[in-house]
Amino acid sequence: KNEVEQSPQNLTAQEGEFITINCSYSVGISALHWLQQHPGGGIVSLFMLSSGKKKHGRLIATINIQEKHSSLHITASHPRDSAVYICAVWERDYGGSQGNLIFGKGTKLSVKP
Amino acid sequence: GAGVSQSPRYKVAKRGQDVALRCDPISGHVSLFWYQQALGQGPEFLTYFQNEAQLDKSGLPSDRFFAERPEGSVSTLKIQRTQQEDSAVYLCASSSRRVGTRGDGYTFGSGTRLTVV
Numbered sequence: 001k002n003e004v005e006q007s008p009q010n011l012t013a014q015e016g017e018f019i020t021i022n023c024s025y026s027v028g029i030s031a032l033h034w035l036q037q038h039p040g041g042g043i044v045s046l047f048m049l050s051s052g053k054k055k056h057g058r059l060i061a062t063i064n065i066q067e068k069h070s071s072l073h074i075t076a077s078h079p080r081d082s083a084v085y086i087c088a089v090w091e092r093d094y095g096g097s098q099g100n101l102i103f104g105k106g107t108k109l110s111v112k113p
Numbered sequence: 114g115a116g117v118s119q120s121p122r123y124k125v126a127k128r129g130q131d132v133a134l135r136c137d138p139i140s141g142h143v144s145l146f147w148y149q150q151a152l153g154q155g156p157e158f159l160t161y162f163q164n165e166a167q168l169d170k171s172g173l174p175s176d177r178f179f180a181e182r183p184e185g186s187v188s189t190l191k192i193q194r195t196q197q198e199d200s201a202v203y204l205c206a207s208s209s210r211r212v213g214t215r216g217d218g219y220t221f222g223s224g225t226r227l228t229v230v
Contacts, residue, residue, distance in 0.1 A: 004155075033219070035221075042221065042222065042223035042224060043156075043204065043206075043221035043224075044221070045219060045220070045221070086155055086156075088155075101146075101158070101219070103148075103155030103156045103157070104155050105153070105154055105155045106154075106155055
């Protein structure tokens with residue numbers, strides 16, 4: 001059972017294109033993260049959001065709690081945006097002791113010049 | 114330190130060899146997590162520490178995996194008698210908040226890529 005689903009799995013775009021990556025989840029959450037992972041493996045947290053919309057530079061993240069859906073948008077994409085983008089949710093009301101950050105499998109983005 | 118530091122960045126081990134992976138979290142961070150990320154997959158939870166206490170190790174795949182954080186700062190993930198299926202990127206993350214409080218941004222390390230041959 002995949003509690004966090006991302007689409008598409010792979011995405012190839014031309015430089016300058018507007019990009020959307022989608023994330024749907026099936027559990028109740030208190031927050032959702034968008035993460036960026038470069039080929040070397042390191043992960044950078046882009047956004048953490050629990051409602052509405054956040055913007056940072058060319059990146060925009062939105063979330064609809066009722067629909068259990070979030071999107072990550074990249075405007076004016078650039079080859080340096082090429083990376084794997086991972087959606088992860090923090091499960092609400094989790095009774096266990098672990099962090100229970102549930103990860104999607106990631107979307108591999110390649111932006112061609 | 115300024116970020117979460119993991120070492121080594123890359124490790125090639127022969128099957129059956131023991132390995133030790135190190136994580137230096139951000140100074141003062143209470144929570145520390147280990148994740149295993151297989152090729153093409155999202156990270157999977159392995160274990161969680163709050164200070165020096167290992168509060169959850171339910172994600173460790175077998176008793177060959179062992180983690181410790183004896184002084185509540187640096188953590189070591191040890192894998193004994195490595196197998197090919199252990200090949201993955203091992204990620205460490207730390208947070209200033211305790212689990213159960215409102216979710217906060219994690220800081221991830223760059224990971225250790227383990228290849229078992």
